[in-house]
Amino acid sequence: MDRLPLILSTLCFLLGFAATLAALKSGHYHPRRFNLGMMATGLLLQTVFLVGRGQAIGHCPLTNLFEALVFLSWSIALLYILIGPAYRLSLLGMFTEPLLFLIQTVALLAPIDALHPVFPPHSPWLEFHAAVSMMAYGAFAMAGVAGVMYLAQERQLKTRRLGTIFFQMPPITALATANMRLLWSGLLLLSVGQASAAAIRVKVAPGVLIWGGAMWFSYLLLLLARRLGPRRVAIFSVVAFVLSVAALCLLNHFSKGTM
Amino acid sequence: MSETPAMDILCLGLSHRTAHVDVRERFAIPEAELARALATLTSLPGIAEAVIVSTCNRVEFYAAGPDATTAMCSLQQFAAERSGVAPSIPDPFFAHDGTASIAHLFRVVSGLESMIIGETEILGQVKKAYAAAAAAGSTSRNLNKFFQRAFNVAKEVRTQTSITRGPVSVGSVTVDLAEKIFGRLASCHVMILGAGETAELTARALLSRGVKSIFVANRTYERAAALAAEMGGEAIHFEESERRYREIDILVSSTAAPHPIVTHDKIAPVMRERPERPLFVIDLAVPRNVEPSVNDIEGAYLYDIDSLQSIANQGMEVRRQEVTHCEQLISRHVNEFHQWLGAARPQKSGSEPA
Numbered sequence: 001m002d003r004l005p006l007i008l009s010t011l012c013f014l015l016g017f018a019a020t021l022a023a024l025k026s027g028h029y030h031p032r033r034f035n036l037g038m039m040a041t042g043l044l045l046q047t048v049f050l051v052g053r054g055q056a057i058g059h060c061p062l063t064n065l066f067e068a069l070v071f072l073s074w075s076i077a078l079l080y081i082l083i084g085p086a087y088r089l090s091l092l093g094m095f096t097e098p099l100l101f102l103i104q105t106v107a108l109l110a111p112i113d114a115l116h117p118v119f120p121p122h123s124p125w126l127e128f129h130a131a132v133s134m135m136a137y138g139a140f141a142m143a144g145v146a147g148v149m150y151l152a153q154e155r156q157l158k159t160r161r162l163g164t165i166f167f168q169m170p171p172i173t174a175l176a177t178a179n180m181r182l183l184w185s186g187l188l189l190l191s192v193g194q195a196s197a198a199a200i201r202v203k204v205a206p207g208v209l210i211w212g213g214a215m216w217f218s219y220l221l222l223l224l225a226r227r228l229g230p231r232r233v234a235i236f237s238v239v240a241f242v243l244s245v246a247a248l249c250l251l252n253h254f255s256k257g258t259m
Numbered sequence: 260m261s262e263t264p265a266m267d268i269l270c271l272g273l274s275h276r277t278a279h280v281d282v283r284e285r286f287a288i289p290e291a292e293l294a295r296a297l298a299t300l301t302s303l304p305g306i307a308e309a310v311i312v313s314t315c316n317r318v319e320f321y322a323a324g325p326d327a328t329t330a331m332c333s334l335q336q337f338a339a340e341r342s343g344v345a346p347s348i349p350d351p352f353f354a355h356d357g358t359a360s361i362a363h364l365f366r367v368v369s370g371l372e373s374m375i376i377g378e379t380e381i382l383g384q385v386k387k388a389y390a391a392a393a394a395a396g397s398t399s400r401n402l403n404k405f406f407q408r409a410f411n412v413a414k415e416v417r418t419q420t421s422i423t424r425g426p427v428s429v430g431s432v433t434v435d436l437a438e439k440i441f442g443r444l445a446s447c448h449v450m451i452l453g454a455g456e457t458a459e460l461t462a463r464a465l466l467s468r469g470v471k472s473i474f475v476a477n478r479t480y481e482r483a484a485a486l487a488a489e490m491g492g493e494a495i496h497f498e499e500s501e502r503r504y505r506e507i508d509i510l511v512s513s514t515a516a517p518h519p520i521v522t523h524d525k526i527a528p529v530m531r532e533r534p535e536r537p538l539f540v541i542d543l544a545v546p547r548n549v550e551p552s553v554n555d556i557e558g559a560y561l562y563d564i565d566s567l568q569s570i571a572n573q574g575m576e577v578r579r580q581e582v583t584h585c586e587q588l589i590s591r592h593v594n595e596f597h598q599w600l601g602a603a604r605p606q607k608s609g610s611e612p613a
Contacts (some may be wrong), residue, residue, distance in 0.1 A: 014586060043556035046416060126337055157440065160566045162573070167435070173537065229534035 002052055003108065006070060009045035010104040014039045017097040024094075024165055036081075042100065043077040049075060060127035062134065065249060066113035071131070072245075073103045075138025083142065083182070092170075095145045112250045133193035137244050139186030140219075143179050144241030147234035149174040156229060176230035179237055180223070187219045209210060211247050215240075264520060266307065266401045267327040268600065269356040270363055271334040272319030275374050280315075285342040286567040288313040290391070299395040300337055305329030308402040310392040312367075314384045316374055317603035323401040327356045338528050358597050365404065365589045370422060376578045378420040381415050394420065404491040405596070412592045419588065422581045425574035430464040432570045433541055433562075437465065437509055440560060450474040450507045452521070453514035454486045457543045461511050466490060474507065476500040478514070504529045504538075511541045521549040523556065530558050541567070 016038030023034075024037050041129050050070065053061040061067040107113075153172045194216060196233075222228065222236050269491070273283060284401045287294050288311055300309040300320065308323040320337070324330035331354060338352070353359040355363045363372075368385050370377040389406040392398045396460040398406070417423050421552065434444075441447055449460045454477040463474055473492030477483035480496055487494035495503060504510070504526065512521055530538060542549040554561035 153439070157560050158438075160562065161571070162570060166439070169439070171438060172440050174442050175536070227534055231557055 002056065003049070005045040005049040005052070006104065006108065009042040009049070010108065011100060011102070012042035012045065013097040013101040016042070017101060020094040020097070024168070035097070039077055039080055039097065043074065043081060046070065046074040046077060059094050059130055062127070062130040063115055064112060068108050068134065069107035069112075071105050071134045072141065073100050075135045076100060076103075076141045078133075079138050079142045079182075079185075083178070084183060092142075092145065092149065095149055096142070099141065099145060123200065125196060128175075129193050129196040129200065132189055132196065136186045136189035136193055139182050139189055140237070140241050140244050143182035143186060143237040144180060146175050146179040147237030147241075150179060150230060150234040151238070154234075164172075175177070176233070179230070179234060182235060183219060183223055183233070187216070187223060190216055192218070215247060217246065266325060266600070267352070267356055268323050268360050268401060269334070270321050270360040270512045271331065271352060271354050271450065272312075272340065273351045273353065274317035274319070274372060276372070279355055282351050283316070283318060286313075286318040286338060287315075288318065289343070292596045293391050294395040294561050296341075297392055300334075301397045302450055303333035303337060305331075306335050308399045309397045309401055310389055310406065312385055312388040314381070314442045315430055315434055316381075317367070317372075319367070321360070321402065321405075323399075323405070331356065337438065356475055358593050360391055361405070361600075362589060362593045362598050363590060365412045368409045369395060369416040369585055369589065370413075371582060371585055371589075372612055375427055376575070376582065377424075377427075379417065379423055382410070386410065401600070404599070408541075408592065408596050410570075412589060415592075416585050419526070419582045420581045422578055422585050425577050427476060427571050427574040427578065429564070429567045429571055432567045432574070433461050433511075434464050434468055436560075436562065436570075437469070438541055440537050442507060444468045446471055446472045447508040448472045448474070448501065448506055449509045450476065450503060451486075451492075452476050452497075452510065452548065453457045453544070454479075454510040455513050455515075458511050458513035459486060459490075461541060461543065462492075462511075465509065465511075470509070474500075474503060505532060507538070509539045509541070510537065511543065513543040514548055516544070516548055517546055519548060519550045521553065523550050523552040526553050526559055527556050530556050534558060543567075 002077060016035050019034050050061050050067075053067065053070075057063060062071055066232070076096060080092065081093075092106070103112065149169065153169050153175060156166050156169075157172065169175075172237060219240065222233065222240075228236075273286060273608065276284070290500040293311060293313075296405075297309055298309055300306055300311070301320065305324040305326050305328075306322045307325065310321040312319040312321070320334050322330050322334055326331075334354075335352075351365075364370050364385075368382050370379060370381055372416070373381050382457070385406075389402075391400070426435045437447070439446055444465065447465075449462060449465055449470050449472070451462050454475060462475075466473065473487070473490055474495050475487040475492050476495045476497045476499070477486070478497050480494065483497075484494040486492075510521065514520065521542075526538065526540075536558070538559045540549055540553055540559060540561045542561065545564060547563055549561055549563070551561065553559050
C-alpha cells in the first residue's frame with residue numbers, strides 16, 4: 001500500500017500525456033492547463049511517497065535503484081514545474097510526462113526495490129550529495145527533453161512538413177536557450193554534488209569515480225564549445241541523458257549499501 | 260405594468276459573397292454618418308431597434324421589431340433611399356428573419372462568412388458597430404442580448420475549434436514561421452533583395468511584428484532607397500548585400516534574376532561564423548533566387564514560394580474542415596437564443612402562465 005501514491009502519480013503522468021495527444025489530434029490543444037494540473041498532482045503524490053519512504057527507512061530515500069529512479073522522476077517533475085511555465089515552453093509537459101511514466105513504470109515493475117540489510121550510517125552530507133546529484137540528473141533529463149523537442153522542431157522546419165504539433169511548439173531558439181540553461185543548471189548541481197562527495201570523502205569504486213568525472217568533464221566541454229551549434233548540443237543532451245541513466249544504474253551496482 | 264412587446268429579429272444585407280465591390284460601396288455607411296442613419300432607421304415603421312454593420316466586405320442592417328414584414332419593408336426602403344437604387348432580393352441582397360437572422364450574425368462574428376474563413380477582424384468590426392448603435396440609443400433589450408450572445412458565441416468558436424488556427428496566406432505563413440524560429444521578432448534584422456511588390460508585402464508583414472531593422476538591396480539603388488524610406492529601413496547597394504549577410508536573421512529574396520544569386524557557397528561560411536544564430540531565407544522569386552541546397556546548411560531554413568503556398572493551403576483546408584464543427588456549435592446557440600426570444604414574447608390572450 002505504501003506504493004499507492006507512486007502508482008497514482010504514474011497514472012497522472014500517463015493521463016496528462018494521453019490527454020495532450022488526444023487534444024493535439026483533435027486540433028483543440030490548450031497548452032499548460034491540463035498538463036500542469038497533472039504534473040502538479042503527480043509531483044504531490046511523488047512527494048507523499050518519498051516522504052513516507054524516507055520516514056520508513058529513516059534516511060533520504062536514495063538507498064537503492066528503485067528509490068533513485070523515483071527521486072530522479074521527482075526531480076524532473078519539480079524542474080518542469082519550476083522551469084516549464086517560466087520559459088513558456090508549452091508542450092514541454094507533453095514530452096516530459098511519457099519520460100516520467102516510463103521511469104516510474106520501470107521502477108514499479110522491475111525487481112530493484114531490494115532493501116539493504118545494513119543501511120549506511122546516517123550522514124546529512126552524504127544524503128545532500130546524493131540528493132543534489134540526483135537533481136543534476138533531473139536537469140540533464142529536462143535538457144534531454146528540450147533536446148528532443150528541438151530536434152523535432154528542426155526536422156519539421158527543414159522538411160517543411162509542419163504537423164499539428166508544429167504551431168504549438170515553442171520557437172526553436174527558445175528551445176536551444178532552454179537546453180543550454182538546463183545543461184548549465186545540471187552541471188552546476190553535479191559540481192556541487194561532486195564537491196560535497198569529495199569534501200566528505202565518499203568511498204566509491206574507481207570505475208564510478210572515472211565515469212562521474214568523465215560525465216562532468218564532457219558536459220563542461222560541451223557547454224564551453226560554443227561553435228558546436230544548437231543541433232549538436234541537442235543531440236548530445238539526449239545521448240548524455242541516456243548515458244546518465246546508465247551511470248546511475250552503474251553507480252547503484254558498484255555502491256550497494258553506500259548510496 | 261407594461262408588457263414587453265413581441266419582437267422579431269431580422270437582417271438585410273449584402274456581402275462580398277453576393278455583391279461586387281462597386282455595389283457594396285454604394286450602400287456603405289461611413290462612420291460619421293452612422294448615428295444619423297441609425298436614428299432614421301429606428302424612426303421607420305416596424306423598427307424598434309437597429310444596428311448597422313458596414314465594413315469593406317459587408318453592409319448589414321439588423322433590426323428588431325414587432326412585425327417582421329413591416330420591418331423588412333422599412334429596411335428595404337431605407338437601403339433604396341441611401342443608394343438611389345431599389346434593392347432587389349435575393350440578388351445582391353440577402354434577407355433573413357427568425358432563426359436565419361440569428362444564425363447569420365453568429366456566423367459573421369465567428370468568421371464563417373468572411374473572405375478568409377476564421378479571420379478575427381470582423382469580430383472587432385461588429386463590436387464597434389454595436390457600440391456605435393448602443394451609444395446612439397438605437398438598441399434595447401433584444402438587440403443588446405442578441406449581440407452580446409453573438410460575441411460570446413464568437414469567443415466560444417474561437418477557443419473550442421481550430422477555425423482561427425494556422426496561417427492561411429503567404430504573408431502570414433512567413434511571419435508565423437519566423438516566430439517559430441526566432442520567437443519575438445524584436446531583435447531580428449531583415450534584408451530584402453529586390454524591391455518588388457511581393458518582397459515589400461512580406462517585409463511589411465514582418466515590420467508589423469516589430470522587426471528591429473530592414474535593409475533593402477536592389478539592382479536600381481534609387482528604387483531600394485525609395486522603398487527603404489517608405490519602410491523606415493536602410494538602402495544598400497546590391498553588390499554590398501553579400502557582405503551584410505552575417506548581420507541579418509531573415510533574408511527575403513524576390514529579384515528578377517534568371518539564376519540563383521544566393522548560393523550555398525555564400526551562406527555556408529556565414530553560418531559557420533554564427534552557429535547559434537539561425538537564418539530564415541524566403542525565396543519568393545520565380546525563377547528561384549536561392550539555391551535549394553542552402554536548406555542543407557545547419558541553422559539555415561529555406562522556404563520558396565511553393566512551400567509557403569502549400570502551408571497556407573494546408574491551413575485553409577484545416578479551417579474548412581472545422582466549419583462543420585463550428586456550425587454545430589452555432590446551431591446550439593441559435594436554438595437557445597431563439598427560445599429566449601420566444602420566452603420574451605408576451606403570452607397570447609387567454610393563455611395562463613404555467
